Amino acid sequence: MSHKSAKDFFRPLAVGAPQPLREIPARPSRAIHFFDPSNEKMAAKIPAMVGTVDVLLGNLEDAVKADNKVAAREGLVRIAQDTDFGPTQLWTRINALDSPWVLDDLTTLVPAIGEKLDVIMVPKVQGAEDIHYVDRILAQLEAKAGITRPILVHAILETARGVANVEEICGASPRMQGLSLGPADLAADRKMKTTRVGGGHPGYLVREDAPRDADGGYLYDADRFRFQQDLWHYTMAKMVDACATHGVYPYWGPFGDIKDTVACEDQFRNAFLLGCVGAWSLHPVQIEIANRVFSPSVEDIAHARRVVAAMGDGTGAVMIDGKMEDDASLKQCLVLVELAEELAAIDPVLKATYDAIETPEA
């Protein structure tokens, strides 16, 4: 928990810093698209991607070579200054708090492009103390630069201690916008024996019981079904609960097997169903997957609207297609309907799709 008293929680941490937000706006962020601002070919594609993706994120941390850290920081400043981002959010991932680059990241980016930066993603967050550090320095830099609205903070959950402290991280500052699950660093930190960036593992499984022979003996060598299990279920569920408790947004992070678009879709859909609002896109091919998976389906919206119409004032119980619906299933339907409305407000194709769904009879 935060050590601040309740009355001080929403007080700016520096004289002249903008007033903290009391609620994190529900801005669509189905795909957080990563690019390396020091990679000229990649960076050149960014202006044309505005409007095709909810979030563009200039990455300064892992995946940017040490020799390119300064070029990436300067490249991001240039791109941000030269580009009109319209409805697309601009985020960055700064270097880790124990790295030699992070102080220059913050002191360069906030004065230069602070008005355009919506969210700063902080990697390898271990506990509330890391968020408190970033919170204070951002307030000081915002005050100095005359930034008029607070830059929000997003933490990556990618250390065992971070997972243990996930609730205090979410509640550490009114700047907290959300959390992403970072499966690669988390696996290493936990000493998991995997070598992948997200996804499952064929060895992490449950096997069907051995059949028996006529004498009741077990046939251990028989061909038995194996069911691959989800390595990430526990962490994702823990993250979602912490985020929901504190009114911040949970995200799946990266899926490194770029060519396996089917398994990427599965990973993203598991996250969507469990409560996440988006995932990272590392390659342009993953944007369409995230946009599709993190938008409620036509079938779900048609059903949800039927339940809303049938439930009248929202109390009581009704039967629809042989199933009981009541106040609680209505609330689930409203989650989908409200998400569809938020997405339709920024995505005209999706709006037309949802508008075309026949209105159910009350």
Ligand SMILES: CC(=O)SCCNC(=O)CCNC(=O)[C@H](O)C(C)(C)COP(=O)(O)OP(=O)(O)OC[C@H]1O[C@@H](n2cnc3c(N)ncnc32)[C@H](O)[C@@H]1OP(=O)(O)O
């Ligand atoms: C665990 C973590 O921390 S995950 C987060 C950190 N990792 C990242 O941010 C990785 C970001 N992505 C990448 O670096 C690259 O996509 C890679 C290395 C995975 C693959 O790159 P490539 O081998 O160049 O992919 P590919 O050949 O399919 O690229 C096709 C085109 O898309 C471009 N492209 C690739 N990735 C991106 C991107 N993220 N954004 C914009 N354009 C991209 C390429 O420049 C290339 O352009 P071209 O057609 O003009 O040549």
Ligand SMILES: CC(=O)C(=O)O
């Ligand atoms: C997301 C990230 O940084 C990781 O998986 O390590």
Ligand SMILES: [Mg+2]
């Ligand atoms: Mg990482």
